Amino acid sequence: MKKQWFFLFYLLVWPASAFALDFSLKLEPSVAVPLSAPQSDLYKVGGGGSFKALVGLSRYLDIAAIVGAVGLPSVAAGDGPGALWMAGGGLRLKRPHDAESGYGFSPWLEVDALYMRTGPLDRIGYDIGAGLSMPLGELRPVWIGPFVRYVQTSQPNRPAYDDRDAKLLLIGISLELDGMLGRAAPPPPVEPQRPCPVPEACAPTPTCPACPPPPALVCPQQPERLADRDGDGVPDATDCCPDVPGLAVLQGCPEYKKIVIKEHKIELKEKVFFAWDKSYIRPRSFHLLNDVVKAMQDNRAFQVQVDGHTDSTGPDAHNQTLSSGRADAVVRYLVAHGVTAARLESKGFASSVPIETNATVAGREQNRRVEFLILNRESAK
Numbered sequence: 382m383k384k385q386w387f388f389l390f391y392l393l394v395w396p397a398s399a400f401a402l403d404f405s406l407k408l409e410p411s412v413a414v415p416l417s418a419p420q421s422d423l424y425k426v427g428g429g430g431s432f433k434a435l436v437g438l439s440r441y442l443d444i445a446a447i448v449g450a451v452g453l454p455s456v457a458a459g460d461g462p463g464a465l466w467m468a469g470g471g472l473r474l475k476r477p478h479d480a481e482s483g484y485g486f487s488p489w490l491e492v493d494a495l496y497m498r499t500g501p502l503d504r505i506g507y508d509i510g511a512g513l514s515m516p517l518g519e520l521r522p523v524w525i526g527p528f529v530r531y532v533q534t535s536q537p538n539r540p541a542y543d544d545r546d547a548k549l550l551l552i553g554i555s556l557e558l559d560g561m562l563g564r565a566a567p568p569p570p571v572e573p574q575r576p577c578p579v580p581e582a583c584a585p586t587p588t589c590p591a592c593p594p595p596p597a598l599v600c601p602q603q604p605e606r607l608a609d610r611d612g613d614g615v616p617d618a619t620d621c622c623p624d625v626p627g628l629a630v631l632q633g634c635p636e637y638k639k640i641v642i643k644e645h646k647i648e649l650k651e652k653v654f655f656a657w658d659k660s661y662i663r664p665r666s667f668h669l670l671n672d673v674v675k676a677m678q679d680n681r682a683f684q685v686q687v688d689g690h691t692d693s694t695g696p697d698a699h700n701q702t703l704s705s706g707r708a709d710a711v712v713r714y715l716v717a718h719g720v721t722a723a724r725l726e727s728k729g730f731a732s733s734v735p736i737e738t739n740a741t742v743a744g745r746e747q748n749r750r751v752e753f754l755i756l757n758r759e760s761a762k
Contacts, residue, residue, distance in 0.1 A: 403437035411553025424453035660706035692745035705729030
């Protein structure tokens with residue numbers, strides 16, 4: 382049984398390696414209702430509030446730190462109010478905030494372990510909360526929605542004190558500021574284009590649009606051997622990156638963090654994310670696109686077509702406009718970071734080229750994508 386729980390935790394946390402660190406802050410004002418005696422006999426309905434800092438372990442799981450307080454007015458005139466102070470930490474399981482289906486709504490479930498203070502007494506307890514958040518703004522920096530939270534305080538056995546547990550129900554609105562650390566981070570600087578290499582005598586001329594070809598050279602007869610102009614040990618005939626040294630296991634291409642160059646395409650290790658139903662690229666994808674920029678700077682012969690695809694949700698005309706706009710947005714990003722515009726083109730295919738079924742949420746998520754096709758296949762081999 383322990384292996385099954387470990388495997389479930391591994392599936393939740395492992396995707397964190399593919400995304401920038403998410404950090405968010407959440408404020409929860411609430412109405413506090415005492416549920417059991419003696420609190421329900423001594424106090425009326427009151428109010429409370431908590432403040433949480435959350436760090437994403439993955440798209441689905443956050444770890445949280447919490448501080449909060451609850452105040453309950455006394456039933457008897459002249460008696461002071463009851464106050465509860467709490468601090469602790471826990472976990473939140475949520476629908477990913479970057480999911481595009483379901484109108485962006487994110488249901489969540491939280492469990493916290495708490496240290497509590499009431500008057501002179503130190504206590505321990507826990508809470509279980511559930512809520513539904515909805516995004517505000519194109520880039521979803523703010524999330525708001527209702528929540529309900531059950532709080533139970535354990536009362537140790539002390540002489541002259543009622544040892545029954547205190548139980549409260551909190552009902553309120555959560556306000557969350559999302560992506561303040563990783564998602565909104567500016568992209569790192571991209572290395573400037575390197576000058577074209579000067580060809581040596583009797584060596585093949587490297588392909589470089591910015592430099593005119595040198596005059597033809599007459600070379601003496603050489604023993605026949607396999608051409609390898611980048612000198613990485615992978616012959617040009619099988620080298621997917623013949624102009625930059627690479628690894629044999631990667632078909633002669635360098636190792637990049639978020640992409641892999643194949644014979645006919647630049648394969649992405651993660652998706653390009655956009656604002657909901659828009660062509661705005663989300664900042665979390667800047668690092669991915671910067672790897673594409675680096676690959677095209679390393680391989681100056683590449684001519685690339687950027688293809689945009691959608692799922693089948695919505696009218697065909699809208700999907701066509703959306704897919705074309707997203708492909709164009711990626712091309713504009715690459716050009717702005719140093720790739721020559723003449724080496725790029727874009728096309729939108731709407732939902733006409735699915736790679737999974739559109740009958741499931743997971744399938745539609747896979748179909749919403751951007752692909753990079755290498756057009757000059759001979760030059761890339």
